[in-house]
Amino acid sequence: MPEDGRGRHETPNERADRRWTELLQEVRVAQTGAQILFGFLLSVVFTPRFATLDPFDRDLYVVTVVLGALATGALIAPVAYHRLLAGRRLKAELVDATSRVVTLGVVLLALTVGSALLLLLHLAVGLLPACLIVAAVMLWFAVWWLLLPWLLRHNGRRRHR
Numbered sequence: 679m680p681e682d683g684r685g686r687h688e689t690p691n692e693r694a695d696r697r698w699t700e701l702l703q704e705v706r707v708a709q710t711g712a713q714i715l716f717g718f719l720l721s722v723v724f725t726p727r728f729a730t731l732d733p734f735d736r737d738l739y740v741v742t743v744v745l746g747a748l749a750t751g752a753l754i755a756p757v758a759y760h761r762l763l764a765g766r767r768l769k770a771e772l773v774d775a776t777s778r779v780v781t782l783g784v785v786l787l788a789l790t791v792g793s794a795l796l797l798l799l800h801l802a803v804g805l806l807p808a809c810l811i812v813a814a815v816m817l818w819f820a821v822w823w824l825l826l827p828w829l830l831r832h833n834g835r836r837r838h839r
Contacts, residue, residue, distance in 0.1 A: 694769035701756065701773060705780055709753040712787050716746040719794065735797060742793040749790050752783030788819045 688696065719742060722728060731739065756776040763772045792812050799808035 690770060694773050697773045697777075698769060701777060701780065705753055705756055708780070708784055708787060709750075712746065712749045712753050712783070712790070715787075715790060715794065716743075716750045719743050719746050719790075735800060738793065738797045738800070742790060742797055745786055745790040745793055749783050749786035752779050752786055755779045755783070784823065788816070788823065791819075792816045 686693070719739075722739065728739075756779070759772055759776050759779070792815060795815060796808055796812045799811055802808075803811075
């Protein structure tokens with residue numbers, strides 16, 4: 679059996695199966711959060727306070743809901759991909775494609791959280807403080823969700839040379 683460079687001895691099919699299982703576990707976590715947030719966002723329009731929002735806040739709400747819908751759709755996409763491709767001997771391609779769409783879904787989820795936070799904080803503390811707080815939160819997401827994994831990947835590649 680070939681080795682994939684990380685000490686695993688698995689066939690390409692075994693590797694694709696393992697990666698698919700890992701991807702599904704990751705999606706379960708992100709998908710649940712996205713669906714809860716999206717459900718909450720949908721209910722906001724039916725509250726009495728919504729009618730009093732100014733145009734900026736209404737537009738921001740629309741952007742937030744659309745981002746939430748896109749994030750939810752991207753994070754549910756692996757189900758559709760699997761249904762359309764199951765049994766066609768395309769597991770490696772399925773894993774690669776769904777990995778990309780899940781990454782997009784996570785980015786859209788971060789943008790949804792940032793947009794929702796901006797909407798809430800704009801109403802609570804004003805636009806400038808809200809923008810500063812949201813910028814800090816988005817930076818926090820970028821560090822933990824992008825920068826640190828990139829650094830681990832980069833350092834791992836250097837060690838395996």
